[in-house]
Amino acid sequence: xxxxxxxxxxxxxxxxxxxxxxxxxxxxxxxxxxxxxxxxxxxxxxxxxxxxxxxxxxxxxxxxxxxxxxxxxxxxxxxxxxxxxxxxxxxxxxxxxxxxxxxxxxxxxxxxxxxxxxxxxxxxxxxxxxxxxxxxxxxxxxxxxxxxxxxxxxxxxxxxxxxxxxxxxxxxxxxxxxxxxxxxxxxxxxxxxxxxxxxxxxxxxxxxxxxxxxxxxxxxxxxxxxxxxxxxxxxxxxxxxxxxxxxxxxxxxxxxxxxxxxxxxxxxxxxxxxxxxxxxxxxxxxxxxxxxxxxxxxxxxxxxxxxxxxxxxxxxxxxxxxxxxxxxxxxxxxxxxxxxxxxxxxxxxxxxxxxxxxxxxxxxxxxxxxxx
Numbered sequence: 570x571x572x573x574x575x576x577x578x579x580x581x582x583x584x585x586x587x588x589x590x591x592x593x594x595x596x597x598x599x600x601x602x603x604x605x606x607x608x609x610x611x612x613x614x615x616x617x618x619x620x621x622x623x624x625x626x627x628x629x630x631x632x633x634x635x636x637x638x639x640x641x642x643x644x645x646x647x648x649x650x651x652x653x654x655x656x657x658x659x660x661x662x663x664x665x666x667x668x669x670x671x672x673x674x675x676x677x678x679x680x681x682x683x684x685x686x687x688x689x690x691x692x693x694x695x696x697x698x699x700x701x702x703x704x705x706x707x708x709x710x711x712x713x714x715x716x717x718x719x720x721x722x723x724x725x726x727x728x729x730x731x732x733x734x735x736x737x738x739x740x741x742x743x744x745x746x747x748x749x750x751x752x753x754x755x756x757x758x759x760x761x762x763x764x765x766x767x768x769x770x771x772x773x774x775x776x777x778x779x780x781x782x783x784x785x786x787x788x789x790x791x792x793x794x795x796x797x798x799x800x801x802x803x804x805x806x807x808x809x810x811x812x813x814x815x816x817x818x819x820x821x822x823x824x825x826x827x828x829x830x831x832x833x834x835x836x837x838x839x840x841x842x843x844x845x846x847x848x849x850x851x852x853x854x855x856x857x858x859x860x861x862x863x864x865x866x867x868x869x870x871x872x873x874x875x876x877x878x879x880x881x882x883x884x885x886x887x888x889x890x891x892x893x894x895x896x897x898x899x900x901x902x903x904x905x906x907x908x909x910x911x912x913x914x915x916x917x918x919x920x921x922x923x924x925x926x927x928x929x930x931x932x933x934x935x936x937x938x939x940x941x
Contacts (some may be wrong), residue, residue, distance in 0.1 A: 574599040575680050577702075578710075579687040579694055581610040581874045583848065584892060587787050588710040589686040590627050591780035593767035595709070596684070605631045605677065609697045611640035612849075616848040623791065623872050628737050633676055633906060637695055638669050673701050688712035688761060706764045712890030717929070772930070773897050785900050790907050792876040798869055800843035801833060803877050805888035808847050817854040821862070823937075827887065827908060828863045830937055837884075839864045845874050876905060895930050906935035914924055 572725060578589035580665055586606060593604065606624040617636055625630045646660050674864040685693050686708045697702045771784050804827060804840075809820050822928050824844055832839050842864040846855055859866050874893040879902040883905040886897040898905035927934055 573601050575603045575605070575608060575682045576684040577605045577677075577682040577686070578624075578629070578877065579607050579685065579697060580607060580624075581608065581613060581622065581688070581693075582616070582713070583620050584713060584875075585688060585710060586620055586623050586627065587784055587791075587873075588771065588780065590767065591736045591771075591783040592686055592708060592710050592778075594765075595769070595778065595780055599683070603631075604629045604773075605633060605682070606633060607633045607677075607697070609635045609639045609693055609701075611636065611643045611693070613851075614849055615835075615852065618707075619848065619872055626791065627787065633673075635673055635676075635697075639724055639757045640671055640674055642666060642696060643693075647773050663713045670701055684708060686710050686769075689716070689765075690767040695763060701793045704763065706766045708766045708769065710769050714836065714868055714890055714895055715731070716770065717772075717774070717895070750830055771896065781900055784896075788875045789879065793875055794905045795871055797876055797880045798843055798865065798900055799841075799866060799880065799882060800865075800877065801882060802837050802843070803833070803866075803874070803883060803886050804828065804831075804842065804844045805874055805886060805891035805893050806845060806847040806850055807891050809848060809889060814882075815849055820860050821854065823910075825863050827937055832863075835885075837869050844865050845877070845899075848873075875900075894932065904933070905930075906933045908937055910937050 576593060578586065579591070580586045580589060593602075606620075606629045608620060610762070613636060617634060617929075621632050621634060626718070645665055649793065666731050679726075682702060682704075682900070685698065685702065685704060685829070687698065687710065688705070689709055689712060690698060693846065698707055768774075768777040769780050771781045773781075804824060806824065809815060809823075813820075815823070828839055828842055828844065831837060831842060833928050844864055844866045846864070855866055873895055874891070878886075878897055883903060886894050887906045888894040889907055894905045894907060897903040
């Protein structure tokens with residue numbers, strides 16, 4: 570009997586699940602496999618259930634939701650409030666984290682994972698890969714628009730950003746080691762220490778294997794039989810609190826303003842416009858404005874925005890930086906617009922949407938409020 574190869578996809582979004590499956594299908598043949606999908610993220614909210622549903626539909630033999638464990642680890646290693654640095658003993662932190670790690674290992678079962686797929690690891694992924702799985706390398710899958718925009722910053726910005734993060738987390742490491750927290754539980758707080766074996770991107774990129782064709786095939790599987798709302802224009806939501814420093818209410822007001830602007834400039838009736846919120850956008854905030862919002866707010870069971878692209882009649886996609894806006898153009902040939910605001914603050918904080926990246930994908934820039 571052939572050996573079973575265990576593979577694991579560490580994901581924090583539905584699109585990452587799809588990208589991981591595409592990479593698994595197009596990667597080197599390994600024979601009989603046992604595929605696991607793991608969620609290790611403290612605040613995905615309602616998006617978790619949708620991720621689990623998609624993973625089950627795509628054939629994962631096991632799906633593990635470690636959201637609670639991720640939240641507990643985050644709280645145990647939180648620097649704030651500062652008072653906890655002085656009263657909480659490192660040995661207590663070690664014991665609690667060790668129990669969490671042991672419980673996750675038992676759930677995953679015996680056997681080494683020969684192939685592990687993840688986005689470029691942030692703190693949570695690095696902790697899971699290094700501490701739970703005891704790995705030093707992984708296969709990188711695309712995280713979305715951020716992958717391309719980060720590369721578009723250039724070497725100078727990348728070096729400065731890495732230096733900033735390294736300095737910040739070295740301080741955090743020092744604090745916890747001073748408290749007596751085991752080094753194996755804080756190593757993930759500093760970038761590095763884990764290497765990339767391969768890179769899988771949806772769109773052509775230097776040094777990467779392109780999985781776009783397989784991604785479209787998977788999206789078609791998910792869209793089959795799903796009742797997708799009709800629309801001529803689709804507005805894709807982006808979590809902009811960190812990008813622009815605005816509240817959820819201000820963000821919704823920005824989208825409402827965009828609906829009216831599109832109607833005035835393109836002639837598309839607002840009845841033919843659909844706003845698709847980001848999967849992690851608070852349901853309560855949407856419910857508060859649903860009745861007064863100038864267009865329909867999507868509330869369907871469509872698993873992700875790309876499923877809309879299979880429906881005839883869709884003419885254009887607008888977003889402030891959603892990954893799906895790139896996929897709309899490059900995978901489906903739709904008109905795709907990246908929206909920017911004329912206010913200087915928003916332009917400054919939206920700098921990651923560089924002109925070079927927009928131009929690379931053939932997207933069009935749409936300045937909100939600009940006259941024809």
